[in-house]
Amino acid sequence: MDIDQFRIKHSSYVAMHGAFVASHCISDSLIFLSIGIGCKAQLPHYMGGHELENNFVSRMGWAELDGDDIINGDVKKIRRNLLGQIERNIANFYPVVISPVVKTIGMESLIENTAEEMRRETGENIWMARLSGAESDFWEGYNSIIIAFIESMDWRSKIEKKTVNIFGYPFDRYEMEHRANIKELRKMLAKIGIKVQAVFLSGTSTTNLQKARKAEYNIILPHSSTIGDDIEKITGKPSIYTDIPMGISNTRQWIKQISIALNRGKRQAQEYLDEQKKIMEKFQGEMKSTFNDVRVGLILDLPFIGPMTSLLEGLGAEISYIIIRDRYYGGKAKLERILKFYNEKLSHIDIQESPSNDEIIRLTNENDLDLVIGSASDISIVKRKTDAKTMTFGFPSYGKHYTDEESPFLGFEGYKNFTGEISDILNGKDQR
């Protein structure tokens, strides 16, 4: 039996982790963990260091179920401790989650019923976020919080024309890369006369998210593509599925697609895109000397792989390997189709699903890579065992924080900023 399959994986976060992060990203949400004490301990552990704002500890509640509670299906602790959280009066939304063990024992319906009863009794916004079991994924949990929230909303409202919601923005901490991305998305749509009502998720409050009821359409980014149908059903608004506007061509395509789908601002869109094309192509030309023949490894969630690959190849870099972090978006088969869609020649890239740490090190060394882009837990392995330069991207990100400088990676501004950051790393001006 191959020992590699038993090694601790670089990325093994489950739905519970994703739900915890997503709840943190609604500024007045308090996640209630109907789980055991060990699961409770590990959740803030991963946020600490990733999120400089420490208030995620304040906005979590727990039942600390023990063996007797689980075996006897006893929800007394859940009721008592959830009421205790409500008395603290710091939240307007209380998603309730369970761990794989609690799911396996079959307590899910009991806890969901308890949540519903308490919602009726207290009038508070208490909703169960449904998670699957032992093989669940981070993004499944993240999306389950979005579903729980939109289920909690009353969607009856007068619609404002030319307005949209954006679903699937992967906000994971209250720092300036995300703030700047949201600003960029809003700015680009404003250029073609479209207003954004709400972005799920964006670190904003429940009151701001509830403005979503007024939107005409929902734009579904890839991170929420798996729940697009549910979103459409719950909100009653048509979904427009798009890619992530990252890199020049993806951003252009994104603006065009939305403009066409809403039948709005086609002329403005063309003018804006023509103007940006000149600026971006000039910038891209200037950057190419830095990126030419640079060999890169990507360790990312599937939705980011296509745009990132396209962005880097467009600058002259060569992607040597891709490692898919998630277990949620369709894996290697799906990614091969996506890459083929981007560019036939990208199909040569070595794609791996959740390899062992040793395999990541081997791939990095054998390919003599210049740069590896991945989360802090991925690149901590690369950093210590290879000479490749590294860039932290995604959750968790311990080494790099954006506290005072807007640092987008989406849209045209994001292209310039993100490319500049990689360039600094390659030139030895920045290391993260």
Next chain:
Amino acid sequence: MKKMKKNTSGQHCCSLHGWITCLMRNKIDFPVILHSDINCSNLVFKGDSDVNTLGRFFCTNLSEENIIKGDGTKRLEECIDAVIGEEQPRDILILNSCMSQIIGDDVKGTVQKKRGKSRTRIHYRETTGLVFEDPKKVIDDVGYLILETLKNDNSLRDDRERRTINIIGFENYVAHNKNDLRGYDPFLEELRKAGAKINTTIGPGSPISDWKKSLKADININFDRRLYQNVAEIYSKKHNIKTIEVPFPAGIKQTLEFFGIVNEKLGAGKDIISNLEKEIKEAEDYLEKHKNELKKKKIIYNIASNLDFTIGNSAKEGLLMLDFFKELGCDVEILIQGNPEEEHRLAVKNTLQEIGIEDDFTLFGHCGDGYKFIDGSSDTIVYGSPLLKEQAERMGNRFIHYGEILPGLMNMKHNIDIIIGKDGY
């Protein structure tokens, strides 16, 4: 199923979490297999962990199919075979999880079946989050296992050094992975004058190399006899190293008491007082000089639930520094994070009485609500776990972390300066 021991003021924990945390910080050199789904493998913290230590951990990564079919033990057998086949380790440790318990996997039987089939010693510990555990017990159990893995290694005892001591609990709480003794130099010099020297320090943050080194000392000294009870027994029975309880050597009174006990046990025959005359006088003078300032200070002594498995919040229920703050003349309020219900309050009261503390205390339920009990006065200082740091600073109070109070007479200046907030502190 065993219930949590009620008379505790410290936080209870998931024993698997405690085991993994301590093993990682001990930088273990033997493989550990978690029999679990991938969820619990996240207890092996991957962020900034040492890659070599991370590589010591394996997980059976139970799938939904394993869980439904109940064939998890087959997976465990395969994992044990793979690890032994690849590494032929001298020892291997198997830990289980809530999931493997819930689905009824016979881990003990599986381990039994595998024992004796190779030269590898297979250890098994029943670990779970289904039973609440006292972190002190986990710390002790991990230490015991480490010593067990060393027990047949006679070469480690060849060159025992006379008049050397192992100190249990001198770990740097701030950077506990490094077992850092910076700031301890003046104390080590005083200890030398008292006729002893430190062989090594032992604790949940000590690397395994220090555990090996510990077998060369004369005695172990411990700040709480309830901590490392089983470890003390194995040191005594297998390695003939006795463990004695001493007060934490902070402040003048406790430091001299500490030196006195150590000196007597080692039979060093030195006149401690005359040897340390200069240090005692300087410490007394500095205390006298700042007596009035110190009297104005209120220390909010926090025992929290940061579950970091350190001596700082485990020995004497985290209140090791209580007498030190009182010796300085500070007003001390004890603030404990825990369920504020009456049953728990009584349990905490009992525990404190057991260790000779009659002080009143405040219980607060949610670790995010500690700030409600901090008054924001410039003379109030919060001492304790990092969880309260952000809240203390938000209220405008200074914060002193566990471990910032240093031992010894010469460190009195440092300790007083940190409390009065002298420039640079």
